[in-house]
Amino acid sequence: MSRFAVAALCAALVAPVVQAQQPAASAPTKPSQTSPTPPAAASKSAPPAADDTVAVQQAMAAYIEAFNRHDSEALLDLWSPTGTYVNKETGERSSGREALATDFAKVFAATPEIELSGGIDAVRVIGGDTAIVDGVTTVVVPNVEPAVSAYSAIFVKQDGKWLLDTVHESDLPTPETPRQALQPLEWMVGAWQDESDTATVSSVMRWSPSEAFLIRSYDVIREDEEPFQGQQIIGWDPAAKQIRSWTFNSDGSFGEGVWSKNGAEWIVRKSETLADGRLASGTQVITQIDADTVTVQTIAKEIDGVLEPTADPVTMKRVAETTAAAASPAAAAPATGAAR
Incomplete structure (x- = not known):
């Protein structure tokens, strides 16, 4: 079949x-x-x-x-x-x-x-x-x-x-426009933040000027470390009929992902080239708890074929964009880069 x-x-x-x-x-x-x-x-x-x-x-x-x-x-x-x-x-x-x-x-x-x-x-x-x-x-x-x-x-x-x-x-019916295809992710638009004992994670999702893409900027700040920043572009692939993403990080690493929906969860199957040239892969689970709360977790992460320990989920809360901007050293969505 x-x-x-x-x-x-x-x-x-x-x-x-x-x-x-x-x-x-x-x-x-x-x-x-x-x-x-x-x-x-x-x-x-x-x-x-x-x-x-x-x-x-x-x-x-x-x-x-x-x-x-x-x-x-x-x-x-x-x-x-x-x-x-x-x-x-x-x-x-x-x-x-x-x-x-x-x-x-x-x-x-x-x-x-x-x-x-x-x-x-x-x-x-x-x-x-x-x-x-x-x-x-x-x-x-x-x-x-x-x-x-x-x-x-x-x-x-x-x-x-x-x-x-x-x-x-x-x-699946083919969306008439990229924006229509990305509409299920519109709830992510806005500013999000998490403050744990080890790091502060800030993220902002916005539409591109033409509304053909969603653009996410995120920052991870840890004490005594250089801030980790990144940007993700999410778009509709009309040939594969899938939502896809491309991520670029401040340390030189980059990657891509394929998105699918599973109930209240979004599943992102990722592949990444790390700054030192090693290859990484994993599955990211983004779960909408309510309109203002989301958890992000990466599971089954491998680096050069070696399975890594699974980190705890990161819980992000919706905040005012001014709050997210104040917490970020860069220009101010749930930070998929946060649960790397």
């Missing part, structure tokens, strides 16, 4: 996963997933439709867990016997558990390090036994550009259990 279609359809079913299930103390190797409300948290007086929505989300969570275990048997148990996958762009179609089992086996054999992330735009329960889920998924395979797709999935309730019945996958 083209563009790892089966993997993409799996991602389509897996956006809300319990974040607490990810190991907290050890260095993570993939971005965390957002979580549906567990059944125990649902109100006893909630209407049936609300209960069914939670149940569908629970089915999705079970799906991603099975996929990440490469457990084809568990995956197939979450499909109806006549489950069907359709790629609307290519016309490819797989129907029935036997055909899906073959596809899963091919995907897991060809891409053992495949990772999935996804977001849900809407869950609609119809008539008590059918649910429609719409959203966007990202499929990541090492050394391959992430594949982003839109999906529409239909669940059916059989014997009290929600099962996947149909998935339609298609390319």
